[in-house]
Amino acid sequence: MQEEQEDTMTTRANPRTETAPMAVIERLVELACLAPSVHNTQPWRWEYDGRAITLRADPDRRLVTSDPRGRNLTISCGAALHHLRFAAQALGWEPVVEHLPPGDETVLARVFVARTAHHPPLPADIELMRARCTDRRRFTAWPVPEDQLAALCRIATAWTVDAVAVTDNADRFRLELLANQALTALEIDPERLEEQESWIDRPGDEGIPSDLLPDHPDPLHPRGRFRLGVLEDTRLVIHSGDRVIALGAGSDDVGSWLRVGEALSALWLEATRAGMSVVPMTQPIEVESTRREIGRTLLAGAFEPLLLVRVGWQVIGRRALPRTARRPLDEVLSR
Ligand SMILES: Cc1cc2nc3c(=O)[nH]c(=O)nc-3n(C[C@H](O)[C@H](O)[C@H](O)COP(=O)(O)O)c2cc1C
Numbered sequence: 001m002q003e004e005q006e007d008t009m010t011t012r013a014n015p016r017t018e019t020a021p022m023a024v025i026e027r028l029v030e031l032a033c034l035a036p037s038v039h040n041t042q043p044w045r046w047e048y049d050g051r052a053i054t055l056r057a058d059p060d061r062r063l064v065t066s067d068p069r070g071r072n073l074t075i076s077c078g079a080a081l082h083h084l085r086f087a088a089q090a091l092g093w094e095p096v097v098e099h100l101p102p103g104d105e106t107v108l109a110r111v112f113v114a115r116t117a118h119h120p121p122l123p124a125d126i127e128l129m130r131a132r133c134t135d136r137r138r139f140t141a142w143p144v145p146e147d148q149l150a151a152l153c154r155i156a157t158a159w160t161v162d163a164v165a166v167t168d169n170a171d172r173f174r175l176e177l178l179a180n181q182a183l184t185a186l187e188i189d190p191e192r193l194e195e196q197e198s199w200i201d202r203p204g205d206e207g208i209p210s211d212l213l214p215d216h217p218d219p220l221h222p223r224g225r226f227r228l229g230v231l232e233d234t235r236l237v238i239h240s241g242d243r244v245i246a247l248g249a250g251s252d253d254v255g256s257w258l259r260v261g262e263a264l265s266a267l268w269l270e271a272t273r274a275g276m277s278v279v280p281m282t283q284p285i286e287v288e289s290t291r292r293e294i295g296r297t298l299l300a301g302a303f304e305p306l307l308l309v310r311v312g313w314q315v316i317g318r319r320a321l322p323r324t325a326r327r328p329l330d331e332v333l334s335r
Pocket residue numbers: 034035036037038039040072073075076079132133134135136207208225279280281282283324
């Protein structure tokens with residue numbers, strides 16, 4: 001953090017510094033909002049004061065039953081923060097991020113967008129942000145090579161989080177059992193179910209449309225967290241080659257959640273670049289008993305599990321998915 005603050009001051013003190021104009025700030029926030037968020041709640045608020053972009057969580061968008069402490073809310077904001085930084089770099093700027101700056105605990109981050117030299121834009125990176133999506137259709141049987149899994153874990157750990165791929169068969173089996181236990185906890189809790197259901201086919205620019213929920217249960221994993229939708233999925237019985245990566249940190253607090261969100265975004269964008277598909281699986285983390293069991297058994301207490309993601313391959317030439325909606329800029333950015 002201290003290093004980042006020093007960086008910020010150097011950037012501001014340099015007489016050749018060009019500060020990003022409002023049109024760039026607006027474009028960056030729009031791109032940041034393409035980030036994934038739990039149930040597409042888009043729980044972020046941005047503010048630009050002519051100097052820095054401030055990111056806060058929107059507490060009214062927290063899932064009060066399934067996310068009482070705001071873990072998924074903050075992870076979603078962390079993903080948007082990484083998207084903002086990634087977009088700024090792709091457009092040739094030199095973003096400087098201050099995480100959890102002192103003085104106002106509602107502020108998750110401040111981002112200064114300026115540049116001291118010309119950098120060519122990276123249109124492929126902007127395209128990547130538009131291409132990334134949550135595809136819940138069945139993965140193919142193609143295995144994710146160990147070196148690719150390790151590379152994705154390294155991308156995540158660069159954001160000072162812990163990341164481990166669950167590759168051992170006994171661990172994978174145990175994780176499936178825990179995921180099933182977590183689903184049972186959801187199914188017998190009418191408040192949780194109702195909350196989740198309320199984010200499906202929601203009017204307005206938020207939530208998950210049933211066009212994005214598969215229309216057929218996977219015979220090998222018949223229980224998903226969402227009800228069936230109308231997205232056509234294969235009827236083939238596939239022993240899917242996907243793998244799970246567990247992301248976490250030494251502590252279960254706001255700072256760790258924010259970094260896990262950044263790591264999630266970085267990992268997801270690079271997986272998309274490599275042609276892989278990523279689907280978060282947060283149900284076993286939302287249920288405290290299964291979360292603790294994952295930490296104790298699968299991770300041997302090495303770190304606090306904060307997010308699980310499935311990574312795998314989708315069929316080549318599959319039908320492109322419609323994009324989930326995003327709220328208009330004026331609703332999320334004050335300036
Ligand atoms: C913290 C977090 C938790 C999520 N949990 C799940 C999940 O358990 N199951 C799932 O299918 N998608 C999950 N998602 C994916 C979101 O539903 C998805 O990002 C959102 O609907 C927006 O769609 P998009 O990713 O296609 O832009 C999660 C995303 C985030 C950031």
